[in-house]
Amino acid sequence: MLTLGTLIFFAIAAAIALIAKTLSKPQKENLISRAIPAAAPLTQPLPSTWYKSDDIYELERRAIFSKKWILLTHKMRFDQTGAWVRYAEAGFDFFLIRNAEGTIRGFHNICRHRAFPVVVKDNGQNNVLSCKYHGWSYGMNGQLAKAPLYQDLPGFDRSKNGLFPLHTHVDAKGFVWINMDAKAVPENPWSEDLSQTANHGSFNFDDYKFDHVKQDTSSFNWKTLADKSCTGSNIDNFENATEKKSVVNDFFFPNASMTLSPHFFFLLRCVPTSATKSQLQYEVYRHKSASESDFKKVEEILQQTASEQEAPAEKNLRAGVLVDQTPLQFQNQVYQLVEHHRKLEGVTGREIRPAQQILDKSATKTEQDESLYSSCSGLSCGKIAKDLAW
Numbered sequence: 001m002l003t004l005g006t007l008i009f010f011a012i013a014a015a016i017a018l019i020a021k022t023l024s025k026p027q028k029e030n031l032i033s034r035a036i037p038a039a040a041p042l043t044q045p046l047p048s049t050w051y052k053s054d055d056i057y058e059l060e061r062r063a064i065f066s067k068k069w070i071l072l073t074h075k076m077r078f079d080q081t082g083a084w085v086r087y088a089e090a091g092f093d094f095f096l097i098r099n100a101e102g103t104i105r106g107f108h109n110i111c112r113h114r115a116f117p118v119v120v121k122d123n124g125q126n127n128v129l130s131c132k133y134h135g136w137s138y139g140m141n142g143q144l145a146k147a148p149l150y151q152d153l154p155g156f157d158r159s160k161n162g163l164f165p166l167h168t169h170v171d172a173k174g175f176v177w178i179n180m181d182a183k184a185v186p187e188n189p190w191s192e193d194l195s196q197t198a199n200h201g202s203f204n205f206d207d208y209k210f211d212h213v214k215q216d217t218s219s220f221n222w223k224t225l226a227d228k229s230c231t232g233s234n235i236d237n238f239e240n241a242t243e244k245k246s247v248v249n250d251f252f253f254p255n256a257s258m259t260l261s262p263h264f265f266f267l268l269r270c271v272p273t274s275a276t277k278s279q280l281q282y283e284v285y286r287h288k289s290a291s292e293s294d295f296k297k298v299e300e301i302l303q304q305t306a307s308e309q310e311a312p313a314e315k316n317l318r319a320g321v322l323v324d325q326t327p328l329q330f331q332n333q334v335y336q337l338v339e340h341h342r343k344l345e346g347v348t349g350r351e352i353r354p355a356q357q358i359l360d361k362s363a364t365k366t367e368q369d370e371s372l373y374s375s376c377s378g379l380s381c382g383k384i385a386k387d388l389a390w
Contacts, residue, residue: 030187032347039339042332051221056338057275063341064254064334065090065272066180066355067187069194071256072096073267073283075174077210078104082140085123088279090222090272092180092355094166095119097129099140106166106178107142108357113150118163138163164357171195174205180355187354199248203260207288211264211295214282216306222272225280226255227330253333263290264298268305280306 050056070089073096077085084097086109093109095118109117111131118129118138128145130137137146142163150156167179169190177194179186218225248260255270267283282302286295345352 029344029348029352033187033340033344036340036343036347039336042328042335045328046223046331046335050334051223052276054275057221057272059338059342060272060334061090062345062351062353062355063338065092066353067337067341068254069169069177069179069188069190070254071175071177071195071252071258071267072269073176074205074210074285075104075170075176076205076208076285077283079210080125082125082127083123084119084126084129086119086121088271088273089178089180093117094178096168096176096178097140100127104168104170104176105141106168107138107163108166110164111136112144112161112163113147173200182355182357194252199250200260202246203248203265208265208285209288211284211286214284214302216280218278218280219276220278221276222255222270222278223331223334225270225278226251251330253330259301263287263294266298266302 072087073085077083078096078098081098081100081102084095086093086095088094094106095109096104096106098104107118109119111118111133113131113134113136116131116133118131120132128137128139130146135146135148136144136150139145142165144158144161144163147156147158147161150161151158164182167181167186167190169177169179171177171192171194173195175195177190179188179190181187246262249257250260251257255272257268259266259268264284264286266285269281271279271281273279284298284302286298341352
């Protein structure tokens, strides 16, 4: 039975929905969203179903990964014009690229013609990016450069058929963040408070350089891994007591952490690929003055970190319960966002996908294009690309 508070909320939301008939769909959603009260804070760990359910995972994709600012990388990875890196995040396929002005831009990795991925490698350097299927090509700012068979059609406007952009922000320390929200202004605007760089004052990031990436596949839910990351336990893997004092570990909701030392630093991202599978993705940066012996320690620390990420919580998940050491602050953040979005969808009576792209009404398209974009729901269709290759 619904509580009195819940009934009052739905009554208010219904009244707002009636008042908002003249507003656009996003405006209505924002109005209703602001009226939704926060859920009661968690007093015990999330049940194990939250770490196994496909439905909850899909809701997390809509409520968290489609709305929140996500820490990805550092700008030093993009050391030349046209340098690009491909990323994945909870089923979203996208890439970052440095343009001619030195600005890092982000785009969904989906060709506007037939939704095949524009880039198929992990990284590269190109001033023009060409889709391998039908030759549609794009510049470093996402603008359409060439569209065989389409560009000579009457009324075809290249400016309306560029790549779908991502909100991208480079913070004061050079770290690159993205937001998947498809609206011109994301629901959660950028705030410098997100970068939490107060602890980084003793580190000059200009003294580091990108070295390598490392990736491990994990048969665990992303929250299992992020639970561990947000405790800052990576510092314990430094054996030298003096060195430990100079190490800083920060967690960046929802799924990134950073471990800084005088000799190197690494970013760790716990990337969900399904309800029960994730990837541990490391980006390692080396201090310019680090000796070989100092830098060699990073591999040992990464191996230790990877093994520690998985073991303890998974045993409890299999038993159907999480132990008291699980950090409730992190879990409560997840719970609040998911519960808020669930209520929003309940009031509107439909799934709300903030990352879903909307075709410009003046963009040239066919009925086949419309059907394709509807099925893609704003994501790159890379995982179904074989079925789309006609």
